[in-house]
Amino acid sequence: MTFPYTQQNTDSRQRLETLVKQLSDEDLARSTDYGWTVAALLAHLAFWDHRMSVILHRWQEQGFDESPIDSAAVNDALKVICHALEPRTAAGLAVSAAQKVDAEFETLSDEFVKRIEQHIEATSTQFRMNRSLHREAHLNDIDALLQRR
Numbered sequence: 001m002t003f004p005y006t007q008q009n010t011d012s013r014q015r016l017e018t019l020v021k022q023l024s025d026e027d028l029a030r031s032t033d034y035g036w037t038v039a040a041l042l043a044h045l046a047f048w049d050h051r052m053s054v055i056l057h058r059w060q061e062q063g064f065d066e067s068p069i070d071s072a073a074v075n076d077a078l079k080v081i082c083h084a085l086e087p088r089t090a091a092g093l094a095v096s097a098a099q100k101v102d103a104e105f106e107t108l109s110d111e112f113v114k115r116i117e118q119h120i121e122a123t124s125t126q127f128r129m130n131r132s133l134h135r136e137a138h139l140n141d142i143d144a145l146l147q148r149r
Contacts, residue, residue, distance in 0.1 A: 003106050003113060005130040012132035013098040015139055016045070020091045028087035030145055038145065039087035040079065041138050046093035047078055048134055053101045055127060060112070064119045069126050098135065105129060 020042070028039040036044065055067050082090065108116075113129075120127055128134060 003108060003129075005132065006102075006106055008130055008132035009098075009102045009105065012135040012139070013095075013102050016098055016135055017095050019139060019142065020095050023091060025087065027146060027149075028091060030149075032141055032145055036079065037083060037087070038142050039085065039090040040082035041142060042094035043082035043085050043090035044075065044078060045135060045138055046090065046097040047082070049094075049097035049101045049131060052127065052129075052131065053097070053104055056101070056104055056108075059116070059119075064115070064123075064125075066123045066125050067127065071126060098131065101131060105131075 023038065028042075029037055031037050032041070058065075085093075116127070116129065119125060
């Protein structure tokens with residue numbers, strides 16, 4: 001058995017990498033209708049991919065815990081930090097975080113993946129191994145914004 005979301009994660013990461021290479025400084029500064037610049041959205045993606053990596057390592061080293069999180073509150077608090085980052089730094093972080101967590105997921109044993117799935121099912125843990133779901137949602141927002149240029 002291979003990691004169940006490898007192809008979806010790979011596809012979304014490659015889409016992210018391609019988009020980041022094509023973004024101009026003006027594109028990175030463009031703002032969504034909900035108040036996030038493209039660069040800040042990329043930093044947001046970097047944060048959530050890094051969070052998955054940190055939790056994954058913690059679970060491997062210390063065992064499972066619930067890792068509860070109020071994602072709306074985190075996003076609201078994170079927004080100002082994401083906007084403060086230099087846009088090219090934010091874009092680079094998004095790519096490197098996606099590469100890192102995708103590579104880490106692919107090294108997991110089948111047994112550990114099953115244990116993660118059981119843990120998620122049994123608790124309120126917010127841990128999305130299919131990173132493409134989050135990435136694609138924001139990449140679609142960015143694409144739609146860039147189409148309005």
